[in-house]
Structure formats: C-alpha cells, structure tokens
Amino acid sequence: MNKATKMKFITGLVITGIVLIMTIWGIIKTPYDPCEMNASAKYAGMSIKHLFGCDQFGRDIFSRVLVGVRETMFISACVVLIGVFFGTIFGTVTGYYGGWLDEILMRLNDAVLAFPSILLALVVIGLFGGGKYQLIAALGIAFVPSFARIVRGEVLKIRNLDYINAVKLYGASDARIIVVHILPNLKTVLLSSIVIGFNNAVLAEAGMSYLGMGVAPPDPALGRMLSEAQAFIFTTPRIALFPGLVIVLMILGFSLLGDTVGK
Amino acid sequence: MKYVIKKVTTMIITLFFVSVLVFFSFSLIPGNPAISKLGTEATPERIAALEHEMGLDRPLLERFGNWILGVVRGDFGTSYSYSQSVTGLLAEKIGTTLLLSVMAIIICVIIAIPLGIFMARKSDSKLDIILSGANQLIMAVPSFFSGILITLIFGIVFRLFTPGLFVSYHTNFFKCIGYLFFPAFSIALPKISMVSKLLKDNVLKESEKEYVRTAYSRGNATKTVFYKHVLGNALIPVITFLGMTFADIIAGSIIVEQVFSIPGLGRILLTSISGRDYPVIEAIILLLAFFVVLSNLIVDLLYHKFDPRIHV
Amino acid sequence: MLKVEDLCIKIHDKNSTATVVKDVDLEMKKGDILGIVGESGSGKTMTALAIAGLLSRHDMEKSGHIIFERINLLECERRVLRKIQGSEISMIFQEPLNSLNPIRKVGWLVEESLRIHTTLDKAERRERAIKALRDVELDDPEAVYNSYPHELSGGMRQRVMIAAAMISMPKLLIADEPTTALDVTIQAQIVELLKKINRESGVAILFISHDLSLVNALCENVLVMKNGLVVESGNCQNIFDNPKEEYTKKLIAAIPGNPFDRIK
Numbered sequence: 001m002n003k004a005t006k007m008k009f010i011t012g013l014v015i016t017g018i019v020l021i022m023t024i025w026g027i028i029k030t031p032y033d034p035c036e037m038n039a040s041a042k043y044a045g046m047s048i049k050h051l052f053g054c055d056q057f058g059r060d061i062f063s064r065v066l067v068g069v070r071e072t073m074f075i076s077a078c079v080v081l082i083g084v085f086f087g088t089i090f091g092t093v094t095g096y097y098g099g100w101l102d103e104i105l106m107r108l109n110d111a112v113l114a115f116p117s118i119l120l121a122l123v124v125i126g127l128f129g130g131g132k133y134q135l136i137a138a139l140g141i142a143f144v145p146s147f148a149r150i151v152r153g154e155v156l157k158i159r160n161l162d163y164i165n166a167v168k169l170y171g172a173s174d175a176r177i178i179v180v181h182i183l184p185n186l187k188t189v190l191l192s193s194i195v196i197g198f199n200n201a202v203l204a205e206a207g208m209s210y211l212g213m214g215v216a217p218p219d220p221a222l223g224r225m226l227s228e229a230q231a232f233i234f235t236t237p238r239i240a241l242f243p244g245l246v247i248v249l250m251i252l253g254f255s256l257l258g259d260t261v262g263k
Numbered sequence: 264m265k266y267v268i269k270k271v272t273t274m275i276i277t278l279f280f281v282s283v284l285v286f287f288s289f290s291l292i293p294g295n296p297a298i299s300k301l302g303t304e305a306t307p308e309r310i311a312a313l314e315h316e317m318g319l320d321r322p323l324l325e326r327f328g329n330w331i332l333g334v335v336r337g338d339f340g341t342s343y344s345y346s347q348s349v350t351g352l353l354a355e356k357i358g359t360t361l362l363l364s365v366m367a368i369i370i371c372v373i374i375a376i377p378l379g380i381f382m383a384r385k386s387d388s389k390l391d392i393i394l395s396g397a398n399q400l401i402m403a404v405p406s407f408f409s410g411i412l413i414t415l416i417f418g419i420v421f422r423l424f425t426p427g428l429f430v431s432y433h434t435n436f437f438k439c440i441g442y443l444f445f446p447a448f449s450i451a452l453p454k455i456s457m458v459s460k461l462l463k464d465n466v467l468k469e470s471e472k473e474y475v476r477t478a479y480s481r482g483n484a485t486k487t488v489f490y491k492h493v494l495g496n497a498l499i500p501v502i503t504f505l506g507m508t509f510a511d512i513i514a515g516s517i518i519v520e521q522v523f524s525i526p527g528l529g530r531i532l533l534t535s536i537s538g539r540d541y542p543v544i545e546a547i548i549l550l551l552a553f554f555v556v557l558s559n560l561i562v563d564l565l566y567h568k569f570d571p572r573i574h575v
Numbered sequence: 576m577l578k579v580e581d582l583c584i585k586i587h588d589k590n591s592t593a594t595v596v597k598d599v600d601l602e603m604k605k606g607d608i609l610g611i612v613g614e615s616g617s618g619k620t621m622t623a624l625a626i627a628g629l630l631s632r633h634d635m636e637k638s639g640h641i642i643f644e645r646i647n648l649l650e651c652e653r654r655v656l657r658k659i660q661g662s663e664i665s666m667i668f669q670e671p672l673n674s675l676n677p678i679r680k681v682g683w684l685v686e687e688s689l690r691i692h693t694t695l696d697k698a699e700r701r702e703r704a705i706k707a708l709r710d711v712e713l714d715d716p717e718a719v720y721n722s723y724p725h726e727l728s729g730g731m732r733q734r735v736m737i738a739a740a741m742i743s744m745p746k747l748l749i750a751d752e753p754t755t756a757l758d759v760t761i762q763a764q765i766v767e768l769l770k771k772i773n774r775e776s777g778v779a780i781l782f783i784s785h786d787l788s789l790v791n792a793l794c795e796n797v798l799v800m801k802n803g804l805v806v807e808s809g810n811c812q813n814i815f816d817n818p819k820e821e822y823t824k825k826l827i828a829a830i831p832g833n834p835f836d837r838i839k
Contacts, residue, residue, distance in 0.1 A: 213536075
C-alpha cells in the first residue's frame with residue numbers, strides 16, 4: 001500500500017466510521033421524534049437544540065437525518081446481502097459446472113447488467129408497487145447479476161488450479177470442493193465488491209427515495225427529504241443541504257474504501 | 264458489413280426477449296385494469312364492455328401478437344389513464360429525454376477528455392493531487408443533489424436560468440438547449456470525474472509501453488509521441504466506458520428530469536407507475552431498452568474502428 | 576563515427592544509488608558490426624539506450640562522452656538529438672509486437688521517420704516504405720504495408736521493425752536483443768538479414784545479445800559486459816577461441832549444443 005492509497009483508506013475508514021455512528025445513534029434514540037411537528041420551530045435555524053435546524057413543519061432535521069441514515073443503511077445492507085447471497089450461488093454453480101446452464105444464465109445476466117439498477121428497480125416497483133420491502137426486493141434483484149459475474153469469474157479461475165484437480169483425485173465430492181476449497185477463496189474478491197456494492201446501493205436507494213419509491217411518508221428517507229426540501233430551495237436551502245451532504249458522505253466513504261480495500 | 268448484420272440481429276433478438284418479458288410480467292400481475300379504470304362500483308356489464316374494448320377478453324398469446332405487431336409499426340396501444348394513444352403521448356417526451364442524454368454525454372466528452380489529458384501531463388504535481396481529490400468527491404455526489412446545488416447556484420444566485428420554466432424544443436430550440444444545459448451538466452458531472460480519471464490512468468499506463476520508446480527512437484518530440492501514439496491507445500478503454508455509461512446517463516436523466524421539472528420520459532414513467540398505466544410503462548421500458556441496446560451497438564462499431572485488434 | 580568514452584550511468588532510487596554502467600569505452604567506424612554480450616543486468620541494454628538517446632529519466636545520472644559524428648549526444652540539446660534519432664541512428668528492440676504501436680498500420684509506422692525528418696510527399700513516402708519492406712525480404716510488401724502489427728508473425732514483425740529503422744538510411748543501427756523473442760530458425764534468418772543490410776547499405780550495427788553464438792555469427796568485434804563493466808573486448812573469433820576471463824568462458828559454455836551447428 002503506497003502513501004496515497006493509505007491516505008484514501010484512512011479517510012474512507014473515518015468517514016464510514018462517522019456514518020456508522022450516525023446509524024447506531026439512529027437505532028438507539030434520536031434527540032427528537034423525527035416525525036413530530038412543532039409549529040413554534042418551523043424553519044428554525046441551526047442551534048444547540050436543533051443541530052441542523054428544523055424543516056417546514058418544525059421537525060428536527062438532525063433527528064430525521066439520523067433515521068434516514070439508519071433506513072438507508074438497513075435497505076442497502078439488505079440489498080447487498082441479497083445480491084451477494086444469490087450472486088454467490090449463481091456464480092459458483094454456473095462457474096463450477098459450466099455448460100448450457102452457464103450459457104443461458106450468463107446471457108440473461110449480461111442482458112440485465114446492461115440496464116442501470118435504478119431502471120430495473122423502477123420496473124419491479126411498477127409490477128409490485130412501492131414501499132420499503134418492495135424497494136429492497138427490487139434493488140436486490142437488480143444487484144444479483146453484478147455479484148454473479150464477479151463470483152463466476154473467480155470460480156472459473158480457482159476451478160482450473162492444480163490443487164483443485166489434486167483434491168478431485170482424492171475423491172472429494174463437488175459439494176465438498178465448493179464449500180471447503182472454493183468458497184473460502186472468494187473472500188478477498190467479495191470483500192471489495194461488497195464495499196463497492198454498498199456504495200451503489202446507497203446511491204440507488206437515495207435515488208429511488210428521491211423519486212418517491214422507497215420508505216413511505218411520513219417516515220424520513222434521505223432522498224425524499226431532498227425532494228421535499230426542493231420547494232424551499234429559494235428560501236431555506238439548508239433543509240435540502242444536510243440530507244444531501246450526508247448522502248455524499250456515505251457514498252464518499254464507501255467509494256474510498258472500495259478503491260483501497262485489498263490493495 | 265457481416266459484423267454489422269450480426270450485431271443488428273443480436274440487437275433485435277434482445278429487444279424481442281425484453282418485449283416478451285415486459286408484456287407477460289405486466290399481463291400476469293393480479294388486478295384488472297378495466298376494474299381499476301371504472302372503479303369497484305361499476306356494473307359487471309360495463310366492465311365486460313370495457314374489457315372487450317381494451318381487448319382484455321382475448322387469449323394472452325393473441326393479445327401479445329397484436330401488441331408486438333403494433334409495436335413494430337410504432338403503435339404502443341392506448342394509455343389507461345389518458346385515453347390517448349401511447350405513441351402520441353410519448354412522442355415529444357422521447358425527444359426531450361434523448362436531447363438531455365445526448366447533451367450530457369457531449370458535455371462529458373468535451374470536458375473529461377482534455378481534463379484527463381491535462382491531469383496525465385501534470386501527474387504527481389500538486390495540481391494533480393487537488394484535481395484527483397476533487398474528482399473523488401464529485402464522483403460521490405449523486406446527480407439529483409448536484410442538480411439541486413446547480414439550481415441553487417446558477418438558477419437562484421446567478422439567475423442564469425429560471426428553474427421550472429422549461430421551454431419545449433418545438434417552441435424554441437435554442438432556449439430549450441439553454442435550459443437543458445444545467446440538468447445535462449449535473450448528469451455529466453460524476454461521469455466527467457470517472458472518465459477523466461480513467462483516461463489519466465490509461466495515459467500513464469500506455470506511456471510505459473515499449474512502442475512509446477520506439478516512437479522516441481524515431482525522433483518524435485514528446486508532444487507528437489503523446490498525440491500520435493499514446494492518446495489513441497489510451498482512449499480505447501474510455502470508449503468502452505462511455506458506451507456503458509450511456510445507459511446510466513439515460514437512467515440519470517429520469518431522475519434529473521424530476522429535479523429540473525422537465526416533462527420527459529422520466530416524469531411520465533413515474534406518474535404511470537403510480538397510476539398503474541401499464542401500456543405506458545411497457546412502452547417506456549421497451550424504448551429505454553431500445554436506446555440502451557442501440558448505444559451498445561454504436562459503441563461496438565466505434566470500438567471496432569478504434570481498436571483494430573478486435574476481430575470480428 | 577561513434578566513440579563512447581568513460582560512460583557511467585547511475586540510477587538514483589529514493590535512498591540508494593546503483594551504478595548500472597561503469598566506465599564503458601567503445602568505438603565504431605562506418606560499416607562496423609560490434610557485438611555486446613552479457614547476461615541480463617550487465618548494463619548492455621542501458622549502454623545501447625544511452626547511445627540511442629533514449630535515457631531521459633529524471634532519476635538517472637549520466638557522465639562521460641558519447642560522440643557521434645562530432646556531436647556529444649549526452650550534452651547536446653534535445654532538438655539536436657531528435658534530428659539524429661530516427662535519421663542517423665535507428666534502433667530495433669527485443670519484442671517486435673510490443674514495440675510497434677498496435678493501432679497503427681505497418682505502412683504508417685514504417686514511414687514515421689520520413690514524416691518526421693524529410694519533406695517527401697505521401698506517394699514518395701509510400702514508395703520508399705514499400706521498397707524498405709521489400710529490402711527486408713518480406714514476400715508481399717503491399718499487403719504488409721496495409722496490415723496491422725498483430726496480423727503478422729513474430730519474424731515478419733521484426734522485419735517490419737528493421738524496415739522502419741532502415742528507411743531513413745541511418746549510419747548506425749542499434750539492435751537490442753532483436754532475436755531473443757523469436758524461434759531459433761527465425762533468429763538465424765534475422766541475423767543473415769542484418770548481415771546483408773550491413774553489406775549492402777554500409778550501416779554500422781551495434782548488436783546487443785546474451786547469446787555469444789549469435790554475436791559470433793554476425794560480428795567482427797565484441798565487448799563482454801558484466802555488472803556494468805566491460806570485462807573483455809576484441810576480435811570475436813579470438814575471444815571465442817581462447818577466452819581470457821572466467822565469465823566469458825561461462826558464457827561460451829552456456830551455449831546449448833555445438834554453437835556452430837546452430838547458425839549455419
């Protein structure tokens with residue numbers, strides 16, 4: 001790891017650390033109820049009481065951002081989990097066995113990969129309706145192909161190594177070879193693609209909730225906070241600024257880590 | 264020529280698959296469009312009559328056949344909620360979204376390529392470190408947020424355009440371009456960072472190659488070595504990337520249309536999704552698929568021209 | 576024509592300095608063929624690159640003199656050096672595929688020195704290029720002219736490199752391990768080709784190799800280098816018959832089989 005990479009890694013670690021603290025804070029207890037409207041605090045400025053000020057309904061922006069971060073992290077984690085889980089299964093099976101199944105699945109994979117995840121998720125939501133769990137399902141499906149492709153490539157590489165052939169000579173079953181000898185070797189590749197996947201999931205979730213296709217109101221979501229605040233951009237741009245900056249922070253942290261993990 | 268035919272055939276097959284997938288998934292989901300259109304209190308006779316009118320009483324395969332024949336002729340059926348032909352409904356919006364996407368990619372190329380070259384030539388200087396850091400940051404700003412910031416800065420502080428006052432390209436083409444410049448720029452912004460970084464990295468990688476030494480041994484000056492030898496090779500991966508990015512840019516324009524209140528495909532896709540207007544959704548998905556596949560085809564052909572090693 | 580005196584090349588790393596070439600002297604007259612042999616890391620390629628003016632890295636320190644036609648290549652301006660590169664001194668390299676720009680056609684690459692150093696028009700350049708390709712015994716020069724490097728075989732690519740180097744009729748051709756990446760039979764053909772070119776055009780050839788048998792087949796004189804130093808030099812046949820240095824003996828012993836059977 002050279003000096004520049006090290007700097008990037010540490011910066012990424014610090015930023016992601018801050019995001020994680022915000023997530024945990026959002027899980028445990030926020031300073032205010034994020035949905036509680038306080039007529040006397042409408043458009044309140046930044047103060048000790050309201051760190052980021054209040055929005056048009058007098059809701060505490062800081063509390064809403066904390067809950068928004070929590071929701072985004074939860075959805076992204078589920079999406080990445082779905083992507084990794086099914087991606088690893090498809091990738092391992094097709095990569096290990098090859099043949100016509102591999103051909104068909106990979107053609108399908110390429111076709112799906114050609115479409116941006118936001119478009120795919122919009123189609124799925126068009127089919128099943130909007131909402132938090134539909135969004136997780138929609139983005140999860142959209143994320144499977146990229147993981148499947150990465151895992152398949154790696155499995156193909158490992159499968160042809162001499163030691164796998166040696167293990168086969170000793171009579172190990174396919175299942176044993178996959179579980180004991182192939183899966184553990186995917187760790188490094190998976191680690192960096194999980195971080196990059198997180199980066200993309202946060203971006204997609206924020207985009208979808210900006211379009212109003214995520215967590216239902218009045219519960220806060222970072223993307224929707226932005227789109228709602230847009231009406232007040234002429235008068236109080238601050239309401240849009242904080243959720244936006246937090247999204248940037250999350251993506252920046254994960255992208256810095258994704259660039260440097262495993263180097 | 265053979266290559267082109269082969270590519271076009273694959274493109275048609277892909278589009279056919281997409282249309283099969285789209286049609287059947289939207290036909291098989293529960294819910295009767297006739298009921299949802301008339302409301303639950305409508306009489307069974309009226310529902311049956313509307314079902315007949317909409318062609319919903321015919322077998323699925325026949326409906327698919329009719330639909331796909333219509334699509335080939337440019338007829339996407341009738342919108343449920345607007346009671347208007349989908350083609351008529353989408354015609355102008357397609358133009359707007361395409362104009363926005365093409366502008367975004369042009370802006371991206373015009374800025375990113377000189378920037379990438381500049382960063383490569385100044386590599387390891389302080390300026391390069393600053394630019395690389397800025398790039399890393401810009402890549403993390405989603406286009407809808409940069410769009411809001413751009414509205415704030417250029418629309419409200421500098422008053423270079425009036426947010427929300429979109430002018431159709433039918434009314435005034437140049438005003439339309441003027442309005443679309445800012446949304447196109449916010450779509451292009453993260454891509455500029457990615458493309459310039461990719462180009463810089465590639466220029467540095469190519470400069471280490473042996474053919475560069477050969478070029479110097481012929482008496483080339485540093486500049487000619489760069490423009491006549493290194494740059495062409497360094498641009499090859501950039502072209503692949505731009506091709507993949509076009510799909511992303513179309514998706515990005517759907518979101519950014521919301522930010523700048525542009526009546527394009529994105530806007531109507533979202534209202535159709537919430538209104539469950541399936542013919543419109545189907546048509547938009549198919550159109551977007553068409554654009555994505557078409558852009559891939561164009562990139563394949565360009566790539567072939569740029570890199571003679573790719574064999575057909 | 577070429578005289579190298581006390582050539583030293585030092586590479587500065589972050590905290591250490593390595594001397595890769597030390598006090599090398601050599602002299603070549605018009606039409607000479609001089610060989611430099613040594614293992615990898617002996618400094619032979621560095622010496623060749625220095626003469627070709629291709630060592631311009633900042634972390635290097637060069638001292639001594641490289642006098643070519645009364646011009647000191649180590650001290651002259653870059654502009655003067657560039658005038659000589661490709662017109663008076665040409666170079667060919669070990670890996671012909673990597674040394675040819677993959678996205679340019681052979682014709683364009685062969686004509687490059689003419690475009691830089693002459694005012695010939697397109698048709699004249701093409702004529703010269705076709706002639707150069709024919710001179711290196713390529714069967715169908717027109718077809719080769721219009722193909723890309725990756726479409727040719729290894730031997731053909733090296734012939735293309737030689738054609739590109741010789742098109743400007745240079746006084747000195749530096750060949751840095753030009754046969755190492757090729758099959759043994761093609762190695763022999765390339766060596767024969769270099770001999771013929773030297774005979775017909777009178778170009779001096781500086782031939783760098785780790786293979787003493789090739790050097791012996793081509794060169795009159797030879798320098799044996801080790802760790803940046805010249806350990807032995809003189810007439811090729813003499814050195815081959817009774818090597819003085821232990822190192823030279825080892826190099827001769829390293830030649831597989833009877834060396835004279837391999838080259839003719």
